[in-house]
Amino acid sequence: MSIVIAALLLAGQPPRPDTLTVLIAYHSRGGHTAQLARAVEDGAKKAGAEVKTKNVSDVTCAELRDADALVVGSPVYWSNMAGEVKAFFDRWTNECQVLPPAFPMRDKVGAAFVTGGEVSSGKEIALMTMLAAMLGNRMIVVSEGQALGATATTGDGKQPLAEGELREGRALGERVAHVAKALKRGR
Amino acid sequence: MSIVIAALLLAGQPPRPDTLTVLIAYHSRGGHTAQLARAVEDGAKKAGAEVKTKNVSDVTCAELRDADALVVGSPVYWSNMAGEVKAFFDRWTNECQVLPPAFPMRDKVGAAFVTGGEVSSGKEIALMTMLAAMLGNRMIVVSEGQALGATATTGDGKQPLAEGELREGRALGERVAHVAKALKRGR
Amino acid sequence: MSIVIAALLLAGQPPRPDTLTVLIAYHSRGGHTAQLARAVEDGAKKAGAEVKTKNVSDVTCAELRDADALVVGSPVYWSNMAGEVKAFFDRWTNECQVLPPAFPMRDKVGAAFVTGGEVSSGKEIALMTMLAAMLGNRMIVVSEGQALGATATTGDGKQPLAEGELREGRALGERVAHVAKALKRGR
Amino acid sequence: MSIVIAALLLAGQPPRPDTLTVLIAYHSRGGHTAQLARAVEDGAKKAGAEVKTKNVSDVTCAELRDADALVVGSPVYWSNMAGEVKAFFDRWTNECQVLPPAFPMRDKVGAAFVTGGEVSSGKEIALMTMLAAMLGNRMIVVSEGQALGATATTGDGKQPLAEGELREGRALGERVAHVAKALKRGR
Numbered sequence: 001m002s003i004v005i006a007a008l009l010l011a012g013q014p015p016r017p018d019t020l021t022v023l024i025a026y027h028s029r030g031g032h033t034a035q036l037a038r039a040v041e042d043g044a045k046k047a048g049a050e051v052k053t054k055n056v057s058d059v060t061c062a063e064l065r066d067a068d069a070l071v072v073g074s075p076v077y078w079s080n081m082a083g084e085v086k087a088f089f090d091r092w093t094n095e096c097q098v099l100p101p102a103f104p105m106r107d108k109v110g111a112a113f114v115t116g117g118e119v120s121s122g123k124e125i126a127l128m129t130m131l132a133a134m135l136g137n138r139m140i141v142v143s144e145g146q147a148l149g150a151t152a153t154t155g156d157g158k159q160p161l162a163e164g165e166l167r168e169g170r171a172l173g174e175r176v177a178h179v180a181k182a183l184k185r186g187r
Numbered sequence: 188m189s190i191v192i193a194a195l196l197l198a199g200q201p202p203r204p205d206t207l208t209v210l211i212a213y214h215s216r217g218g219h220t221a222q223l224a225r226a227v228e229d230g231a232k233k234a235g236a237e238v239k240t241k242n243v244s245d246v247t248c249a250e251l252r253d254a255d256a257l258v259v260g261s262p263v264y265w266s267n268m269a270g271e272v273k274a275f276f277d278r279w280t281n282e283c284q285v286l287p288p289a290f291p292m293r294d295k296v297g298a299a300f301v302t303g304g305e306v307s308s309g310k311e312i313a314l315m316t317m318l319a320a321m322l323g324n325r326m327i328v329v330s331e332g333q334a335l336g337a338t339a340t341t342g343d344g345k346q347p348l349a350e351g352e353l354r355e356g357r358a359l360g361e362r363v364a365h366v367a368k369a370l371k372r373g374r
Numbered sequence: 375m376s377i378v379i380a381a382l383l384l385a386g387q388p389p390r391p392d393t394l395t396v397l398i399a400y401h402s403r404g405g406h407t408a409q410l411a412r413a414v415e416d417g418a419k420k421a422g423a424e425v426k427t428k429n430v431s432d433v434t435c436a437e438l439r440d441a442d443a444l445v446v447g448s449p450v451y452w453s454n455m456a457g458e459v460k461a462f463f464d465r466w467t468n469e470c471q472v473l474p475p476a477f478p479m480r481d482k483v484g485a486a487f488v489t490g491g492e493v494s495s496g497k498e499i500a501l502m503t504m505l506a507a508m509l510g511n512r513m514i515v516v517s518e519g520q521a522l523g524a525t526a527t528t529g530d531g532k533q534p535l536a537e538g539e540l541r542e543g544r545a546l547g548e549r550v551a552h553v554a555k556a557l558k559r560g561r
Numbered sequence: 562m563s564i565v566i567a568a569l570l571l572a573g574q575p576p577r578p579d580t581l582t583v584l585i586a587y588h589s590r591g592g593h594t595a596q597l598a599r600a601v602e603d604g605a606k607k608a609g610a611e612v613k614t615k616n617v618s619d620v621t622c623a624e625l626r627d628a629d630a631l632v633v634g635s636p637v638y639w640s641n642m643a644g645e646v647k648a649f650f651d652r653w654t655n656e657c658q659v660l661p662p663a664f665p666m667r668d669k670v671g672a673a674f675v676t677g678g679e680v681s682s683g684k685e686i687a688l689m690t691m692l693a694a695m696l697g698n699r700m701i702v703v704s705e706g707q708a709l710g711a712t713a714t715t716g717d718g719k720q721p722l723a724e725g726e727l728r729e730g731r732a733l734g735e736r737v738a739h740v741a742k743a744l745k746r747g748r
Contacts, residue, residue, distance in 0.1 A: 087644045184373065334686075512736075
């Protein structure tokens with residue numbers, strides 16, 4: 001992204017005050033994280049938000065700018081988000097920002113969800129790293145579902161997610177939309 | 188706290204809509220965390236908040252209920268908050284709550300600050316544990332200063348905090364007040 | 375503990391070379407963490423260790439000194455170890471050490487296990503805080519079971535632990551003993 | 562890597578008993594992490610190890626297999642290791658392993674070091690994610706320098722590392738070699 005476009009980005013139109021835009025950015029290999037992303041989408045829509053659900057690698061700087069809230073989803077590899085999702089966070093600085101210490105995502109609402117193969121093999125540490133990246137970017141962070149966000153255990157990967165896991169996803173989407181709406185109205 | 192009082196707590200008067208109350212709860216042994224707490228207080232007051240700054244062990248359930256935002260400060264012992272501060276978080280469930288999974292602190296703004304003896308000896312992990320406790324309680328979490336909150340390095344403990352560290356504290360207090368104000372107005 | 379005793383502690387007899395002592399220190403309210411502690415004990419005994427299993431508040435400085443390995447267990451409260459377990463770690467410095475930066479537990483093997491009410495409500499973050507305390511004390515840290523240690527989900531608290539959870543505990547105890555034995559022989 | 566080579570890898574010759582091999586794998590953009598890597602190397606050599614220091618993207622599965630210990634270094638981006646370093650960890654499973662739940666790096670000694678632009682902006686969380694990946698792989702983890710590993714603050718990036726930071730790196734390298742040597746002798 002050229003400096004000119006990035007400058008326009010920061011000088012860009014503020015999001016419309018009458019709508020709430022929630023961006024859901026995920027990476028999915030086997031389909032489980034995509035399924036949980038759709039549950040998050042359902043929850044956010046139920047709370048009245050306009051929702052865009054996209055693969056992390058397809059998200060543009062303009063979409064980041066226009067979102068009132070961002071929910072990021074990842075499979076868990078070695079107690080951390082997938083490399084693809086880490087690269088997504090790194091792009092915020094490398095591509096979507098004019099000059100540090102500007103924080104283009106400042107004051108947007110952030111949350112995270114993950115899927116992983118075993119009951120407790122790194123899902124929370126992965127969620128925590130995603131929330132830490134958001135906090136470092138000065139986002140406003142919430143959780144729902146489990147302590148740090150929505151989670152699903154995929155086991156051998158052959159079953160769809162359980163209803164309770166989808167419910168966590170919907171609750172996360174709904175909460176993100178509610179908090180973002182209150183913040184937007186109150187500013 | 189008796190069940191009756193706890194029930195009243197949850198049924199209690201909502202905080203007055205025209206004021207913003209920030210509660211700063213800290214533990215301090217040598218005085219450095221108290222000094223950083225006062226910087227956080229200065230920042231929150233500058234942003235128009237009414238501020239209560241108290242030792243964690245003196246905070247009541249009513250004060251928790253009445254606060255729009257809570258900023259918790261701790262010295263770092265072994266990459267974690269002090270035992271006194273952990274006990275403060277544990278009291279929320281044991282004393283200030285009627286029935287799980289009610290979250291009495293739900294939707295209040297939360298943030299954290301720490302002081303520690305060495306440059307990088309556990310301060311961030313400690314901040315993260317405090318924010319994780321807040322997220323588990325479904326608070327709305329922000330940072331300022333460093334990635335996860337305000338920090339100060341106390342070295343041999345004989346010097347007052349540096350101006351840059353106090354500035355981090357003030358920035359944290361100011362940001363917490365701004366976000367809490369927007370949320371309160373917008374609900 | 376007086377300075378004199380503490381000095382003796384550091385100057386004390388080295389552990390006997392022909393035996394391996396594993397200390398399991400846990401806190402348990404409802405009995406689940408105690409049950410997982412016994413599984414860890416079974417695993418360590420199977421690997422030939424002499425095992426002491428004690429409540430954290432009953433562990434003495436001498437027992438810490440004499441142990442070749444320490445496995446700490448805690449219920450999870452708000453994504454962290456219980457206050458009682460945090461106090462146990464804090465006592466190492468306050469009671470069992472002569473002068474910083476001496477690390478009395480340096481080079482001993484450490485590991486952790488936790489029990490918690492929900493599938494992913496803070497267990498890993500709690501394990502991580504326990505391992506971080508050990509690493510800060512310059513212990514040599516291992517895991518087994520889940521990514522960061524053995525875990526059990528207690529649900530409503532009325533059921534005993536599942537066989538798979540006990541198996542995690544035994545695997546953790548066995549691994550700790552094997553690594554500690556190799557280290558002891560090799561020094 | 563083909564299945565055949567991977568199978569050979571696991572069936573491969575054990576490392577020679579009379580030497581100790583420490584592999585230092587790092588990513589560096591501006592040169593600071595490379596400088597800290599050389600300090601780690603100096604420390605490990607001082608303790609008698611043969612040391613290979615390589616960029617993460619140049620490390621082969623055979624080099625991972627042959628190492629008795631692995632020290633990983635990364636700059637900190639958003640409270641996490643760099644994407645390049647995360648990709649390095651992910652390759653262990655994708656390229657260097659036959660069948661899960663085999664852990665090819667099991668029982669090797671692991672440690673980490675990081676460099677970052679600000680005093681406390683994510684360095685520890687980044688170290689913790691690297692150690693968590695190692696623990697999930699069933700490595701034996703140690704630290705030295707700061708609580709979770711060696712760290713350096715690069716500020717505006719124009720100064721070389723401070724002597725105290727290099728000393729942390731050397732201490733980490735030395736400790737890793739000592740622990741790995743004892744383990745190797747004792748097995």
